Amino acid sequence: MMIAVVMVTVAVPVHALQQAQPTQAPSLLDRLNAMMSGGKSAWSDDQLRTMERLRDRAMESDYAYEELRHLTDNIGPRLSGSPQAQKAVEWVADEMRKLGAEVTLEKAQVPHWVRGAETGELIAWPGQAAGTKQKIVLTALGGSVATPAEGITAEVVVVDSWKELRALPGGAVQGKILLFNHRFDKELAATGHGLQAYGGSVVYRGAGPIAAGAAGAVAVLVRSAGGGDYRSPHTGMTEYAPGATKIPAAAVTAEDAELLKSLTHEGKVTMHLTLTPQTLPNADSYNVIADWKGTEHPEQVVIVSGHLDSWDLGTGAIDDGAGVAVSMATLGLMKELGIRPKRTVRLIAWMSEEEGSEGAAQYMKDHAAEMKNHAGAIESDLGADHPTGIYFAGKPELGQWLRPVGQVLDAIGAGTLENAPETGEDIAGLTARGVPSFAPIQDSRFYFNYHHTAADTFDKIDKKHLNENAAIMAVLAYALADAP
Ligand SMILES: [Zn+2]
Numbered sequence: 001m002m003i004a005v006v007m008v009t010v011a012v013p014v015h016a017l018q019q020a021q022p023t024q025a026p027s028l029l030d031r032l033n034a035m036m037s038g039g040k041s042a043w044s045d046d047q048l049r050t051m052e053r054l055r056d057r058a059m060e061s062d063y064a065y066e067e068l069r070h071l072t073d074n075i076g077p078r079l080s081g082s083p084q085a086q087k088a089v090e091w092v093a094d095e096m097r098k099l100g101a102e103v104t105l106e107k108a109q110v111p112h113w114v115r116g117a118e119t120g121e122l123i124a125w126p127g128q129a130a131g132t133k134q135k136i137v138l139t140a141l142g143g144s145v146a147t148p149a150e151g152i153t154a155e156v157v158v159v160d161s162w163k164e165l166r167a168l169p170g171g172a173v174q175g176k177i178l179l180f181n182h183r184f185d186k187e188l189a190a191t192g193h194g195l196q197a198y199g200g201s202v203v204y205r206g207a208g209p210i211a212a213g214a215a216g217a218v219a220v221l222v223r224s225a226g227g228g229d230y231r232s233p234h235t236g237m238t239e240y241a242p243g244a245t246k247i248p249a250a251a252v253t254a255e256d257a258e259l260l261k262s263l264t265h266e267g268k269v270t271m272h273l274t275l276t277p278q279t280l281p282n283a284d285s286y287n288v289i290a291d292w293k294g295t296e297h298p299e300q301v302v303i304v305s306g307h308l309d310s311w312d313l314g315t316g317a318i319d320d321g322a323g324v325a326v327s328m329a330t331l332g333l334m335k336e337l338g339i340r341p342k343r344t345v346r347l348i349a350w351m352s353e354e355e356g357s358e359g360a361a362q363y364m365k366d367h368a369a370e371m372k373n374h375a376g377a378i379e380s381d382l383g384a385d386h387p388t389g390i391y392f393a394g395k396p397e398l399g400q401w402l403r404p405v406g407q408v409l410d411a412i413g414a415g416t417l418e419n420a421p422e423t424g425e426d427i428a429g430l431t432a433r434g435v436p437s438f439a440p441i442q443d444s445r446f447y448f449n450y451h452h453t454a455a456d457t458f459d460k461i462d463k464k465h466l467n468e469n470a471a472i473m474a475v476l477a478y479a480l481a482d483a484p
Contacts, residue, residue: 004131004176006480013077013403014291021320022147025037026220035041037158041144041403041484042108042401042403042404042484043405043482045472045480047478047479047482048404048408048419050337050339050478050482051405051475051478051479052408052409052411053092053337053339053475054162054334054337054339054358054471054474054475054478055408055409055411055412055471055475056334057333057336057337058109058329058333058467058468058470058471058474059412059464059467059471060467061329061332061333061336061467061470062327063320063328063329063332063333063336063470064325064326064329064332064466064467064469064470065325065370065463065466065467067095067325067328067329067332068321068322068324068458068461068466069086069458070327071091071092071321071324071325071463072314072315072316072321072457072458073123073315073318073458075088075091076315077310077311077312077313077314077315077316078308078309078310078316078337079113079114079115079309079310079311079312079354080110080111080112080113080283080285080309080351080352080354080355080358081110081111081112081113081282081283081285082112082114082312085285085308085309085351086285088349089105089285089286089288089303089308089349089351092288092290092308092324092328092349093105094235095287095328096288096290096328096331096347097290099292099332099335100335100343101290101291101292101331101347101367102290102291102293103288103289103290103291104289104290105286105287105288105289106286106287106289106293106362106363106366107284107285107286108284108286108351108352108358108359108361108362108363109282109283109284109285109358109362109363110282110283110284110285110309110352110355110358110359111143111148111279111282111283111352111355111356111358112279112280112281112282112283112422113142113143113182113198113277113278113279113280113355114277114278114280115139115140115277115312116140116146116275116276116277116278117274117275117276118139118140118250118274118275118276118277119138119139119151119272119273119274120135120137120221120250120252120256120271120272120273120274121133121134121135121136121271121272122136122263122269122270122271122272123153123270123271123272124268124269124270125263125266125268125269126263126266126267126268126269126271127266129147134259136252136256136259136260136271137231137232137251137252137253137255137256138221138233138253138256138273138468139211139233139234139235139250139251139313140235140248140249140250140275140277141205141222141235141236141237141238141249141250142235142237142238142311142354142355143237143238143239143240143279144209144238144248144249144250144275144277145240145246145247145248145249145277145279145283146248146275146276146277146278147219147248147273147274147275147276149274149276150274151272151273151274152177152219152248152272152273152274153216153270153271153273154175154176154177154219154220154270154271154273155175155176155177155268155269155270155271155274156157156168156176156177156178156221156260156264156269156270156271157172157173157176157177157178157179157264158178158179158181158183158218158257158260158261158264159178159179159180159181159312160180160182160183160207160261161180161182162211165178165180165211165215168215168409171216172215172218173215173216174213174215174216174217175216175217175218175372176216176217176218177217177218177219177221177271177273178208178212178215178217178219178220178484179220179221179222179223179252179257179260179261180204180208180211180212180220180221180222180223181223181257181258181260182200182204182222182223183201183223183254183259184197184198184199184200184201184223184225184226184227184254184448185197185200185428186227188200189444189445189448190445191225191445192443192445192446193249194382194444194445194446194447194448195228195382195444197227197448198225198226198243198448198451201225201226202224203382204223204225204235205220205222205225205236205237205238205251206238206239207239208220208222208249209238209239209240209246209247209249210239210241210244213215213241213245213246213247213248213322214241214244217247219247219248219249219250219273219275220247220249220250221249221250221251221257222249222250222251222252222361223250223251223252223254223257223262224251224253224254224257224453225251225448225449225452226448226449226451226452226453227446227448227449228254228448228449228450228453228455229252229254229255230455231255231256231277232253232255232453232454232455233251233252233253233313233453234251234451234452234453235251235311235312235313235453236251236311236354236452237354237355237356239280239328244272248273248275249275250273251423266327266434272370280372281450283316283353285351285359285361286351286359287348287349287350287351287359287362288308288347288348288349289346289347289348290346290347291344291345291346291347292334292335292340292341292344292345292346292347293340293344294340294341294342294344294345294481295340295341296342297342297343297344298343298344298368299344299373299411300343300344300373300374300375301343301344301345301346301374301375301379302341302343302345302346302374302375302376302377302378302452302477302480302481303346303347303348303374303376303378303379303427303430304326304327304330304331304343304345304346304347304348304378304473304477305323305324305327305348305349305350305377305378305379305380305424305426305427306320306321306322306324306325306327306349306350306379306380306381307320307321307322307323307324307349307350307351307352307353307354307359307381307425307426308324308351309350309351309352309354309355309359310354310456311352311354311452311456313452313453313454313456314450314452314453314454314455314456314457315456315457315458316456317384317452317456317457317458317459317460317461318351318383318384318451318456318460319381319383319451319452319456320380320381321458322380322383322461322466322469323379323380323381323386323470324349325466326380326384326466326469326470326472326473327347327348327349327378327380327473328347329340329470329473330345330347330470330473330477331345331347332473333474334474334478339478341477341478341481341482342481342482343375343480343481343482344481345477345478345481348363350363350379350426352426352483353381353426357426357428359426360425360426360427360428360429364429364430364433371430371433371434371435374430374433374435375435375436375480375481375483376435376436376437376438376477376480376481377423377424377427377428377431377435377436377438378423378424378437378438378439378473378476378477379423379424379425379426379437379438379439380424380426380439380440380469380472380473381424381425381426381439382439382440382442382444382447382465383442383443383444383447383451384442384461384462384465384466385442385443385444385445385446385447385462385465385470386413386442386443386465387414387440387441387442387465387468387469388413388414388416388441388443389406389409389414389415389417389418389440389472390402390405390406390409390414390416390417390418390438390439390440390441390472390476391415391418391419391420391423391438391439391440391441391443392417392418392419392420392423392436392437392438393419393420393421393422393431393436393437393438394419394436394437396419398419398436399417399418399419402417402479403417404479405475405476405479408475409471409472409475411419412468412471413468414440414441414468414470414471414472416441416442418441420439421436423438423441424437425436436480438476440469440473441473442469443465449466
């Protein structure tokens with residue numbers, strides 16, 4: 001059950017948490033033959049030339065970068081149900097109409113959680129100078145309930161893991177504030193396995209309130225699920241078990257987690273915690289759908305997508321304004337170069353990925369009868385750093401088929417094709433229904449330093465890397481939409 005709960009809260013593709021299916025290795029001769037461009041290709045020389053034009057223009061263009069600047073600097077954070085989320089919906093729709101796309105807003109009900117005051121301070125600890133307090137830097141987790149307005153005061157208990165919690169004597173956590181001090185594995189992230197490092201931490205953020213509440217805690221703290229160490233807390237969705245007591249939940253910074261661990265090791269530590277978020281009734285919101293109509297099979301669609309909502313501490317530049325911007329750029333580049341593939345290229349700016357993927361769930365309901373017409377789906381939701389290629393979910397043969405596309409992208413260092421069971425949270429429903437799905441393989445070494453923090457802002461975007469992602473999105477979308 002915990003895994004199921006946590007899957008909902010992971011705000012990035014989960015494919016890298018799982019092993020790709022082993023496949024029978026082709027012989028060296030097969031591989032050499034396949035690597036030579038003279039091999040059979042699903043695409044004509046003209047089509048491959050079009051992919052090269054899309055790639056090259058994407059690398060020179062300002063479009064994705066300037067659209068992302070507006071989305072983040074002008075509109076700002078886009079929490080589900082917020083006025084900025086609504087403004088972003090209208091703005092993406094207008095921008096796509098300007099290109100000549102056919103735009104539809106598809107309604108979805110989304111959570112409407114609003115952050116309030118959030119403060120923490122130690123009021124008693126071993127070695128305290130008389131009359132002093134110590135600030136604890138923290139932020140409420142998405143969906144958290146509030147403390148009373150005047151806050152709560154309780155002793156802090158620190159555990160590093162579920163195992164340590166289970167080993168505590170009965171009643172050890174009763175009436176206390178429990179901190180899960182699970183360290184984000186920076187070494188794992190540094191080797192390019194950011195998602196795995198996040199996966200190890202995010203389970204505590206997702207399920208911490210359930211476990212702490214069951215143990216009798218009056219509030220729960222989790223160590224931030226990220227690699228940043230500038231005393232910046234990392235928010236994100238958390239979960240409560242149906243019917244169980246809901247306790248207030250916040251993330252403390254890595255530094256404050258270390259402080260609490262150190263002081264509680266010496267003796268009793270008492271903390272005053274105030275969190276006043278509100279959970280308002282669900283709000284009406286929208287997925288933005290913009291169709292770049294196909295010339296031969298307009299009813300068949302290839303999706304390019306990112307999620308439009310974001311957390312509220314920063315402005316959601318890397319998570320996931322970038323994914324929306326490179327999807328917008330796909331249509332922008334096709335307009336600019338006068339390219340109309342045979343099938344429709346459909347931009348989707350998904351709503352409320354962060355708070356439970358309500359937009360994606362609604363799309364699956366509304367379009368259930370049209371699954372056969374979905375030729376492919378791409379989502380970018382792991383930032384905007386250098387991409388090294390394409391993850392694909394589908395039959396292993398899909399990788400072989402995509403090889404000419406990989407060769408086009410090889411010129412920008414993005415020619416790798418890697419099979420993965422899943423590609424993106426919003427397109428997971430499509431993947432499960434057998435729609436081939438794809439995601440850029442993004443460099444995740446630094447993503448989780450900023451993800452869900454106040455530092456997820458436009459300045460983190462490297463234009464060249466963003467354009468590489470736009471190139472993957474546009475080239476792959478064209479390849480899928482114009483393939484025989
Ligand atoms: Zn995201």
